[in-house]
Amino acid sequence: MxxxxxxxxxxxxxxxxxxxxxxxxxxxxxxxxxxxxxxxxxxxxxxxxxxxxxxxxxxxxxxxxxxxxxxxxxxxxxxxxxxxxxxxxxxxxxxxxxxxxxxxxxxxxxxxxxxxxxxxxxxxxxxxxxxxxxxxxxxxxxxxxxxxxxxxxxxxxxxxxxxxxxxxxxxxxxxxxxxxxxxxxxxxxxxxxxxxxxxxxxxxxxxxxxxxxxxxxxxxxxxxxxxxxxxxxxxxxxxxxxxxxGRPPTAPGGNDVLSYLERAAAAYGEMSPDRPRLVTGRLKELVRYLGRAVPDDGAFIHEALRTPDTSALLQVAARRVAPRCAEELDLGAEGHLGLERSGSVQLNPDP
Ligand SMILES: Cc1cc2nc3c(=O)[nH]c(=O)nc-3n(C[C@H](O)[C@H](O)[C@H](O)COP(=O)(O)O)c2cc1C
Incomplete structure (x- = not known):
């Protein structure tokens, strides 16, 4: 051995x-x-x-x-x-x-x-x-x-x-x-x-x-x-x-999501200053995921994905997401809204 x-x-x-x-x-x-x-x-x-x-x-x-x-x-x-x-x-x-x-x-x-x-x-x-x-x-x-x-x-x-x-x-x-x-x-x-x-x-x-x-x-x-x-x-x-x-976890609200998207827009813009469509595309990729935490039957994602540019996309986020408080988003540490299906050893994952 x-x-x-x-x-x-x-x-x-x-x-x-x-x-x-x-x-x-x-x-x-x-x-x-x-x-x-x-x-x-x-x-x-x-x-x-x-x-x-x-x-x-x-x-x-x-x-x-x-x-x-x-x-x-x-x-x-x-x-x-x-x-x-x-x-x-x-x-x-x-x-x-x-x-x-x-x-x-x-x-x-x-x-x-x-x-x-x-x-x-x-x-x-x-x-x-x-x-x-x-x-x-x-x-x-x-x-x-x-x-x-x-x-x-x-x-x-x-x-x-x-x-x-x-x-x-x-x-x-x-x-x-x-x-x-x-x-x-x-x-x-x-x-x-x-x-x-x-x-x-x-x-x-x-x-x-x-x-x-x-x-x-x-x-x-x-x-x-x-x-x-x-x-x-x-x-x-x-x-x-x-x-x-054992500390209280952060509870992000709609304003936090908006400011995250704004920072993403700025960072992508800096990376590709001459390619505004690429920047908007990257933001839309993010919205597909971030939007899953918004309990609105996909309305935010649907509208944001149809915007022509970054500024319009951020306006949709400002209107649809920013006004929501932490309780109205599925971003809590414990999953208080439970929109996603998490794993577990107790689950039988077979259909
Ligand atoms: C868009 C996308 C790209 C991925 N790219 C890779 C990759 O390059 N290498 C890899 O090992 N896994 C990749 N994965 C798998 C993830 O790393 C991860 O194993 C999988 O998403 C399950 O974990 P999650 O439930 O935390 O997402 C990718 C998954 C997604 C959704």
Missing amino acids: TDTPTPRPLPWREPTLLAPLEGVGHAVLRELVAAQGGLGMVCMEFLRIGRAPVHPPSLLNRIVRTAGLPLSVQLLGNHPGRLIEAAAVVAQSGAEVVDINLGCPVRRVVSKGAGAALLRDPDGLGALLCQVRSGVDGLLSAKIRTGFEDSSGVEAIGDAVASANLDFVTVHGRSRAQQYAGVADWRLIRQLKQQLSIPIVGNGDCWYAADVLRMERETGCDAVMVGRPALRNPWIFSQAAALRA
Whole structure:
């Protein structure tokens, strides 16, 4: 038997992490979310690593740190040598963690044998991860789904991950086939926590700050990663930190949502001063999530998505959202309006 290596200190400040969100969670958004406080680590969306040699300057260009926070950079690919080359560039950037994407469900990724496709062959997966591990000195993690067609092979996937001595693993409690349907199955997060000796980051459907603490309690996970709920409620990290510390969590009202949108408009405007339509498009992306917390049968989202420019969009927010007090928005730490369906180990997520 080989000796178990001594675990290395984990990089996050608070055990609540921002999930990788390709196409939405770019650097500006990460700064905006981080500015609300309570965030423990930023996880960047995937960087595709193909079979061609890695070009360090272009990779370095894409790695953007959020001030004052540890950074995990995710790599998507299946060529061990290229992943190792890319990991060296990530280390050069100063990022704290290299993460391997084992969950991307998109067909054009899966058809090339990357992302969630790697879950189909746990032995091959274990071999790939061992090879990458042997070439990466720093913290190395993987982000998995619980299976490809279904979650029946989750134990073997856990064994594959364990065989590679990763520093931790993030578990999104859905199979690839589930995409984003239903509710994440926290029972599988608990199962992997019991099976593996490395730290587990739980992920999936923590829509309210109270869910973050509940996922920790119910699954025993070492940290919680939050994705879409942070787009819907950027205060969720500060609320979770407050609940953890026994402090009253912030209760954002309509004016807070409006001022968040105004800051987003200013930041996107600064990033792309000559592309006002792009700025409006980015804001509309945000509205699709933020608007889910407004209990108005989608009226705010509907109207905002039809505005011609940023100024008109902000006017809609000023009229439809700003007048609402905290009780009239589903942004409370405990989910007092309960518009979203959160995960639980008690739920049977099958339809
Ligand atoms: C728009 C979008 C982009 C995503 N991009 C990535 C990605 O680049 N890498 C990854 O591992 N997961 C990605 N995910 C999955 C999320 O990180 C997360 O695992 C999933 O949304 C479940 O967590 P949540 O319920 O907290 O959102 C993405 C999800 C969404 C909705």
